[in-house]
Amino acid sequence: MAKPKKNKMPPKMEKLMSLCKRRGFIFQSSEIYGGQSACWDFGPLGVELKNNIKQLWWKAMVQENENIVGLDAAIIMHPKVWEASGHVEGFNDPMVDCKKCKKRWREDMISGDSCPDCGGELTDVRQFNLMFKTHVGAVEDSAAVAYLRPETAQGIYVNFTNVVNSSRQKLPFGIAQIGKAFRNEITPGNFIFRSREFEQMEMQFFVKPGEDEKWMEHWREKRWEFHQRLGIRQDRLRWHEHGPDELAHYARSAYDIEYKFPFGWSELEGVHNRTDFDLTRHKEFSGKDQSYFDQPNNERYIPFIIETSAGVDRTMLQVLADAYEEEPGEKENRVVMRISPLVAPIKAAIFPLTKKDGMPERAREIYDELSREFNVFYDLAGSIGRRYRRMDEAGTPYCITVDGDTATDNTVTVRHRDSMEQERVKIDDLKTMIRSAMENYVRPETVDIFDIDED
Numbered sequence: 001m002a003k004p005k006k007n008k009m010p011p012k013m014e015k016l017m018s019l020c021k022r023r024g025f026i027f028q029s030s031e032i033y034g035g036q037s038a039c040w041d042f043g044p045l046g047v048e049l050k051n052n053i054k055q056l057w058w059k060a061m062v063q064e065n066e067n068i069v070g071l072d073a074a075i076i077m078h079p080k081v082w083e084a085s086g087h088v089e090g091f092n093d094p095m096v097d098c099k100k101c102k103k104r105w106r107e108d109m110i111s112g113d114s115c116p117d118c119g120g121e122l123t124d125v126r127q128f129n130l131m132f133k134t135h136v137g138a139v140e141d142s143a144a145v146a147y148l149r150p151e152t153a154q155g156i157y158v159n160f161t162n163v164v165n166s167s168r169q170k171l172p173f174g175i176a177q178i179g180k181a182f183r184n185e186i187t188p189g190n191f192i193f194r195s196r197e198f199e200q201m202e203m204q205f206f207v208k209p210g211e212d213e214k215w216m217e218h219w220r221e222k223r224w225e226f227h228q229r230l231g232i233r234q235d236r237l238r239w240h241e242h243g244p245d246e247l248a249h250y251a252r253s254a255y256d257i258e259y260k261f262p263f264g265w266s267e268l269e270g271v272h273n274r275t276d277f278d279l280t281r282h283k284e285f286s287g288k289d290q291s292y293f294d295q296p297n298n299e300r301y302i303p304f305i306i307e308t309s310a311g312v313d314r315t316m317l318q319v320l321a322d323a324y325e326e327e328p329g330e331k332e333n334r335v336v337m338r339i340s341p342l343v344a345p346i347k348a349a350i351f352p353l354t355k356k357d358g359m360p361e362r363a364r365e366i367y368d369e370l371s372r373e374f375n376v377f378y379d380l381a382g383s384i385g386r387r388y389r390r391m392d393e394a395g396t397p398y399c400i401t402v403d404g405d406t407a408t409d410n411t412v413t414v415r416h417r418d419s420m421e422q423e424r425v426k427i428d429d430l431k432t433m434i435r436s437a438m439e440n441y442v443r444p445e446t447v448d449i450f451d452i453d454e455d
């Protein structure tokens with residue numbers, strides 16, 4: 001994995017990146033060719049964690065709210081969409097180049113007027129559009145230009161009337177979507193925090209003008225709750241309200257949920273009051289009516305939109321960073337990922353203690369039974385201690401061992417990841433035990449040796 005400069009990455013991030021590669025959470029894209037910068041591949045554990053985060057979000061937004069429906073819009077949209085949204089004109093970052101080492105910087109992210117790396121002289125500021133451009137069809141002329149979407153939100157706005165007409169939803173209601181977005185970031189970095197290809201989980205809630213700030217409060221509360229459900233430590237989360245000079249052109253008010261990453265407090269997701277900007281612009285650019293007829297009040301208007309916009313990859317990095325701990329041990333530190341069982345990639349590992357006395361067969365039976373409901377893992381190789389350590393690093397809450405007594409009393413030894421305590425549990429009770437851990441997990445208060453205050 002191509003590592004960012006050593007002096008820039010906090011030690012905990014270095015350790016986490018190495019664990020992610022070692023255990024198969026995250027690999028650099030196209031690594032055997034030297035890597036594709038700021039693009040990432042998710043390995044066997046990574047894809048499970050990512051899917052669990054997305055499923056939890058979908059459940060919290062679509063399944064648990066009768067007035068929210070889902071959508072999956074295309075990544076490539078009509079180019080006019082991006083004119084209407086303001087991205088063609090305004091989705092720019094100010095860029096400068098170092099004349100000496102040629103390194104490129106986002107001007108608003110550096111202090112001083114020389115290159116932060118080599119001290120060289122910088123060029124004048126130029127505006128750089130972050131959208132990836134491509135051509136659709138066989139002819140590469142300007143008429144065929146298209147963009148990879150830089151946000152999923154626009155796919156929702158352009159389908160507003162389709163959803164109203166087909167789903168019989170009445171205001172206030174929301175449309176939710178999870179999908180890839182692409183931004184040609186000038187300075188990506190901090191592992192998967194800022195990449196060029198990433199995923200968003202966005203929900204656009206359409207409301208009557210005048211009711212917008214009330215719904216903004218509602219969604220701020222709900223989004224805060226979501227991070228509790230992920231099992232994230234409270235003192236690592238805070239709100240940041242956008243000041244007048246930070247507000248996007250479309251926003252009346254905006255709040256970010258920030259997490260205290262090892263590299264400092266940074267944005268995880270935004271809750272924005274986008275007013276009637278988006279639908280009004282799409283009405284102007286498409287010539288199609290985007291208004292809503294409010295039957296009970298006999299009124300027609302363009303709805304206001306409250307948006308909740310979270311990054312899947314950033315949420316995943318939050319879960320990983322919050323989970324990573326090293327406990328000092330006698331011979332070596334114990335690396336343990338305290339991931340909530342709700343989103344943990346593997347819920348339980350099943351080990352036969354030895355290869356004899358029918359233990360592997362019994363362990364296989366338990367695997368077959370549990371795997372109908374949970375993602376579980378069977379492991380026969382190595383000492384029990386080594387098998388525990390591997391599962392600690394994978395964030396697996398339970399290790400279940402079939403031993404000599406299992407055949408007679410139908411019980412197994414369950415070893416708990418967080419406390420390392422062991423208990424005998426009836427095989428028939430294993431499913432209930434895992435289900436209950438997924439619903440009721442509380443992250444233990446522990447001392448992490450990397451937990452140095454970076455403020």
Ligand code: GAP
Nearest residue numbers: 151153193194195198268269270309310311314
């Ligand atoms: N529709 C609104 C919108 O896209 P944003 O603040 O630009 O707002 C929303 O992005 C979220 O998407 C961010 O809070 C972050 O979690 C995620 N995100 C944005 N750019 C990203 C990038 N380059 N890499 C990873 N995640 C990103």
